[in-house]
Amino acid sequence: MKSESGKTWLHSILYLSCIIFFLQLIHALISGHLFLSHANVKLKKQPDLPLRFRADGTFKILQVADIHYGNGILTRCRDVLASEFDHCSDLNSTRFLKRIIDAEKPDFIAFTGDNIFGTSSPDAAESLFEAFGPAMESRLPWAAVLGNHDQESTMTREELMSFISLMDYSVSQTNPLAEDIDGFGNYNLRIWGAPGSHLANHSVLNLYFLDSGDRAIVNGVRTYGWIKESQLRWLRGVSKVLQGPNLDNNQPEDFSSPPALAFFHIPIPEIRQVKEIVGQYQEYAACSLVNSGVLQTLVSMGDVKAVFTGHDHTNDFCGNLNGIWLCYGGGFGYHAYGRAGWPRRARVILAELASLVGLVVIEMTQMEGVKWLLKVCNLAVLFDSFDTA
Numbered sequence: 001m002k003s004e005s006g007k008t009w010l011h012s013i014l015y016l017s018c019i020i021f022f023l024q025l026i027h028a029l030i031s032g033h034l035f036l037s038h039a040n041v042k043l044k045k046q047p048d049l050p051l052r053f054r055a056d057g058t059f060k061i062l063q064v065a066d067i068h069y070g071n072g073i074l075t076r077c078r079d080v081l082a083s084e085f086d087h088c089s090d091l092n093s094t095r096f097l098k099r100i101i102d103a104e105k106p107d108f109i110a111f112t113g114d115n116i117f118g119t120s121s122p123d124a125a126e127s128l129f130e131a132f133g134p135a136m137e138s139r140l141p142w143a144a145v146l147g148n149h150d151q152e153s154t155m156t157r158e159e160l161m162s163f164i165s166l167m168d169y170s171v172s173q174t175n176p177l178a179e180d181i182d183g184f185g186n187y188n189l190r191i192w193g194a195p196g197s198h199l200a201n202h203s204v205l206n207l208y209f210l211d212s213g214d215r216a217i218v219n220g221v222r223t224y225g226w227i228k229e230s231q232l233r234w235l236r237g238v239s240k241v242l243q244g245p246n247l248d249n250n251q252p253e254d255f256s257s258p259p260a261l262a263f264f265h266i267p268i269p270e271i272r273q274v275k276e277i278v279g280q281y282q283e284y285a286a287c288s289l290v291n292s293g294v295l296q297t298l299v300s301m302g303d304v305k306a307v308f309t310g311h312d313h314t315n316d317f318c319g320n321l322n323g324i325w326l327c328y329g330g331g332f333g334y335h336a337y338g339r340a341g342w343p344r345r346a347r348v349i350l351a352e353l354a355s356l357v358g359l360v361v362i363e364m365t366q367m368e369g370v371k372w373l374l375k376v377c378n379l380a381v382l383f384d385s386f387d388t389a
């Protein structure tokens, strides 16, 4: 009897010690985490907001398509000349981005997907920091959407977009709040008139960003993603509000609804129907088999004047369909496929605001990586005016 109760007593003490030990362990882990995250707390650096035109009435956007960033110096370049191969890595993409920012001094940078090449990236966060590094260093506002390769590393598409939206100087967003919508990275940014100008309190240009997805299987056939009806519904809703009456108080008489530009990764199937092009067509457009009616939606909205996509790296042309310009960015990154001897490139979009009539003109300039500034595309009036009635 005595020894029985002694044993129970011993067991109780052992149990108690175990519980205390585990409690202490949990406490240590939690406080350790708290302490660590406390030590790491760093406020996101914000650009000057809202985004505004310059006093000279221009707003310059640099579109960077398909960086395909991998693992930095360890990641080799693709499709460069044999003589260039030995000294070429992701760092060349980084240098190119720094150079182009210095040379062009854009007001805003739009990354249109395949920012990182998942299968060459052991750590998505690391690759994102490297890929967007020059943009963050420049302190310019920048935004990104996803392509079909970004999620092939250690983050899901949702994680990628949340992470990207928290990076320094990023004005990217994951999705509209309180809206049930497909994909991640659907948002719009309003660009306001220059400070001190009569349009200072009005948004005069709107930028739409959309997630065109990655891959899908449709009726047993592998194909690329597409923009879904839920996204188009959101787009129509925003466009209606932005073009509605009294969006901003005291709208100047000479000013009506702002025009818009759209950015996403995978081109829409109609790009294959474009007849006259400015720029180069070198590969068949790798669109989705699904046509979800993006072009009809954009045409019916009326505000979108041009669409900028990436995905097909050796195309850099623009063509007009139903009054909307469909433009490729041309491949930017050295780890992305391309053509040896055909320099990596980016697109510069210059929006001009004629201050008296609120007229917006977009001029396209094509850039080259190695030798600078080759104007192959000068659509002097990409869209000539928007309704001033």
Ligand SMILES: *[C@@H]1O[C@H](CO)[C@@H](O)[C@H](O)[C@H]1NC(C)=O
Binding pocket: 080, 084, 087, 088, 089, 091, 092, 095, 370
């Ligand atoms: C890559 O960068 C290195 C170092 O700046 C340079 O020597 C080399 O020419 C670059 N390669 C290409 C293809 O631009």
Ligand SMILES: *[C@@H]1O[C@H](CO)[C@@H](O)[C@H](O)[C@H]1NC(C)=O
Binding pocket: 196, 197, 198, 199, 200, 201
């Ligand atoms: C814009 O709004 C600010 C603050 O309300 C005001 O002081 C300024 O006069 C307005 N500018 C124009 C051009 O309406």
